[in-house]
Amino acid sequence: MEMPVPNPAILARKDRLVQRLRGVLPADAVIDDAAETRAYECDALTAYRCPPLCAVLPASTEQVAAVLKICHEEGVPVVPRGSGTSLAGGALPTADSVILGVARLNEVLEVDYDNRLIRVQAGRTNLSVTGAVEEEDFFYAPDPSSQLACAIAGNIAMNSGGAHCLKYGVTTNNLLGVTLVTMEGEVVEFGGAHLDAGGLDLLGVICGSEGQLGVVTEATLRILRKPEGARPVLMGFNSPEVAGACVADIIKAGVLPVAMEYMDRLCIEVTDEFSGAGYPDCEALLIVEVEGSPAEIDEQLGVIMQIARRHDPVELREAKDADEAARIWLGRKSAFGAVGQINDYMCLDGTIPVSSLPHVLRRIGEMSQDYGLKVGNVFHAGDGNMHPLILFDANKPGDLELCERFGADILRLCVEVGGCLTGEHGVGIEKRDLMLDQYTPEDLQAQLHVKDVFDPAWLLNPAKVFPLSLSESRRAAA
């Protein structure tokens, strides 16, 4: 993956920059020692690494503003970082950039159950937002797999989803407002406790802008009352086509499960060993979960299981108790980790129309043969958000590149059938050079124009999202 050549003039100004940053931050909040900046050399896309010029850890909106103002004056690129769990390289630095980590911004500012919202500092982790309202039986709905570690700031940057967004939506549907600091250091409020913007929906475009429009320091989030209960049912099928047809039939029947998760044979076998879930021996597995009171759950699962029976499942198992439900989910939730224990892998994130599922799975199987690399498929079936896991050997020369080429072909296939490159992980550097497969240069210019308005100097996370050739003139002017 190509990254811009570091600007030697900026590298030469390092000492002055660090000195100025120390002037506005506590001593332990500016990290410029070569050994320590290594901690920030990559995110969860570990194949690419580069230590930044320095890293700063501000603890307030005012400190973020002071840092950005200095970096703007010095003409230094800034790469915002939540918890560093991006799978797309969203927080990958360049050697001439400052990493701005928001981890110290982790306070709950306000909990308002009457109005069903919480205001937090953006470095707070996703799961600890729910943790702050759990005593009243409320929760924050978006639940990315990394929710124990990932920060709300990163969730907003990538518009993160999760397993339960079929019913509850993704980050943008649960975000009411943000405090954002512009690259110039101006603090601006977008949205708030009320619904919908009076003017243009700027909050809507900030969410998912991958840290390129500003640094979000505070967020107002919608919280929901927990359902009375939830219960999954596990279904095994002898072919991906049948599982796909079953998903479509469930949706058409008017039941809206809170989650519908799919795993193929490779993932079933690996995760079963890992979790002891007792998954059946089959080609395709669905986990379908519904919510409500026990009677409501019985009724919905009755409808769902009746549909499933029409598709000749090899196994149809309703969780009898909380323990069995937990084990059914443990397998799915640990899928990435379990596969990681047996092999290096690259996780893709393309989304396809649900109707194309059988075709796409067949094509991925064929390509897997052609490339000679195994693929495991695990994904959110209800919304077509796929997560093919391509297995490769990081120690074998050329294998990573082969894997990347295979991955690119899968993502092009997703676009070809009417889908997109990324459903919830973001573009980052990983899918940057594929953007022209989904969009025309004019389509992308319209997006670049948005960055021109928010960050005219093109200093915020500048080498991400767009093909470098498209952003080159703007970055050069910076």
Place this chain on the structure above:
Amino acid sequence: MLTPQNEAALAEAVAAASGPLRVAGGGTRPVGNPVTGEVLSVSGLTGVTLYEPGALTLVVAAGTPLADVEAALAKENQRLAFEPMDHRGLLGTEGEPTIGGVAAANVSGPRRIAVGACRDHLLGVRFVDGQGTVLKNGGRVMKNVTGYDLVKLLCGSYGTLGVLTEVSLKVLPKPDVTGVVLIEGLSNEDAVRALSMALGSPFEVTGAAHTPVGVDGDPVTMIRIEGFEASVAYRLERLQDLLRSFGTSATETDPEKTAAGWRWVRDVEAFHGAPGDVWRISVKPSDGPAVAQALQAEGLLYDWGGGLVWARVAEGTDVRAMSDGVRGHATLVRASEETRRKLGAFHPETAPLAAISKGLREKFDPRGIFNPGLMG
């Protein structure tokens, strides 16, 4: 009036325009500051491009009548869950609302509080920018974070950034049964407390409204739930239990009566034909009663659990001055051209937001020909 019959012709018309254009769908929602210019109608672009009920997605040309869209969905027992309001009765307009108009104005209804607004259901757009270039953003899949979300930016931009030519929407199944809990006689403050308690329950409320003057003259508080028959019956009972401290309540499950009741809320029927200006105020729900109180309104309706206040006030009243200091926004939906010009239909933005909005308009429509001044 320009009425291109396809996207390419529309793009050409925009490129060839020498002066301001008033972008119109069905022309039923003349919301915004008065605008002059030649009418550019999108009504020639019609038809469903793609409808996959099993994938809950619909792609449709922007000029397609909303009624056609709803009819196509009804055949598959599906619907637009965000419940777009029909402005005709309130604004005294005629014509056919279009799906593009719904998206351009981000029109939603009572269910917005549970399932989101139009902007939350809009998956993708095709549009023509101010130079006549055809652009797309988003797509037709439920989850898509590929690049910036210009879909949200276009939704609710009232044709000031681009002319929508095609929209992709997430659709949802129609529930079997609708049930409503009705409580009479509550003060505005108690009503909002009751709605808040209902919305904070696990019973999945999809409508939470209050009218200080119902059809019989008494205050009525309405809470809606939807779903399978047994589930609705169960949740109605639990909600009645939960709200016991607010006095006796009744329930209604007659399909025609419940539909009519929520249409009455959605379209603000209480204000139809009544004189005065109409404001739509979005605030934090618990701020609703105090904001409304300060307005000395001739008519009031609370939706969204108290967070959406519809107010009918004497002509020329500056509602914003009376609710100063409250976070939120007040839109002047119905008033004379003179009043709209004087007060501004849209809530003034803070200086930094206004600068960003202006910057975006200059990029998307550098000649400033799309509905100039409509949003301020």
